[in-house]
Amino acid sequence: MKINKLNKQICLFNSDTFSASLFELDYLQGNNLITGSSVGRGTTWFFQHQQKKYVLRHYYRGGLIGKINPDNFLYCGLKNTRAYKEFSLLEKMSQLGLPIPQPYAGRITKKNLFYQADLIIELIEGAEDLVAVLSRQVISELQWLEIGRVIRLFHDNNIYHSDMNSHNIMLDDSDKVWLIDFDKCAQRTAGAWKEQTLARLLRSFRKEKTKNSHFNWSEQYWEFLMIGYQQTN
Incomplete structure (x- = not known):
């Protein structure tokens, strides 16, 4: 720098x-x-x-x-x-x-x-946030697994995201998963914040589903995400 x-x-x-x-x-x-x-x-x-x-x-x-x-x-x-x-x-x-x-x-x-x-x-070329994507289409089980795997990758490096929600996860046109918006985030020692981050993300999906009945998300997709998260990177 x-x-x-x-x-x-x-x-x-x-x-x-x-x-x-x-x-x-x-x-x-x-x-x-x-x-x-x-x-x-x-x-x-x-x-x-x-x-x-x-x-x-x-x-x-x-x-x-x-x-x-x-x-x-x-x-x-x-x-x-x-x-x-x-x-x-x-x-x-x-x-x-x-x-x-x-x-x-x-x-x-x-x-x-x-x-x-x-x-x-x-700018991340060809990328949209998950809310925009899921408001338009369903994504595959493999993509949900990959989202979980990527979140785990950040957690394995002890990266705390203060605002983990469905707007701050992006998919590009080659299906690569990205995380954005790291204001007030930090590298921390391991702790309960990892589970709290996941809980915040789950609330975010549920909130979007409540706002839009056509939002292509269900609890089953969360299970796929968590399977990806729990796999060893």
């Missing part, structure tokens, strides 16, 4: 093609680099740069406090910022060979005692 400090901005990056301008929406739009967007807690932007596709995400607060203070965080040193932690974890998982989006750059903008943050990662 390379670190560049300029005035109140700190940029993290690992590529010689990086430019701080890539964090600026005006620059991306002015150079016709924007390829799309997605609206959730905030707007996530997709753009192209030197024949590669990227995702630009701003960090927002959730819950009630997010309505009052949407994106300012107390600054307690660079290594305690959300962008630094997520970028570092993505680099570590990449070195472990785990199926995650590759980190490209992070930015921390200091404002007195607070900071705002952004992250750029490489």
Whole structure:
């Protein structure tokens, strides 16, 4: 990881093609680099740069406090910022060979005692989250086994995902399974959090089924996922 400090901005990056301008929406739009967007807690932007596709995400607060203070965080040193932690974890998982989006750059903008943050990662080509896939089609038993196997792979490396849900698991057009969104995640010592993570994911599937009766999921598919999880990698 390379670190560049300029005035109140700190940029993290690992590529010689990086430019701080890539964090600026005006620059991306002015150079016709924007390829799309997605609206959730905030707007996530997709753009192209030197024949590669990227995702630009701003960090927002959730819950009630997010309505009052949407994106300012107390600054307690660079290594305690959300962008630094997520970028570092993505680099570590990449070195472990785990199926995650590759980190490209992070930015921390200091404002007195607070900071705002952004992250750029490489886009996973041809991938959709499980909610989008299962809202459209059934997936095979082998795919459910593979989802379980991949989750186990992260757990065997003691990677804790703080928001394990069906939106944060992706399938690409070659049926490869990916995990995304590692904000507030970490590498931990083994513990009960692994079972808690699985329980959270199960609740997520059940919630989506309640919201959409055509959602192609049932308890039987969870059993296949767990068989894959319990197999030795």
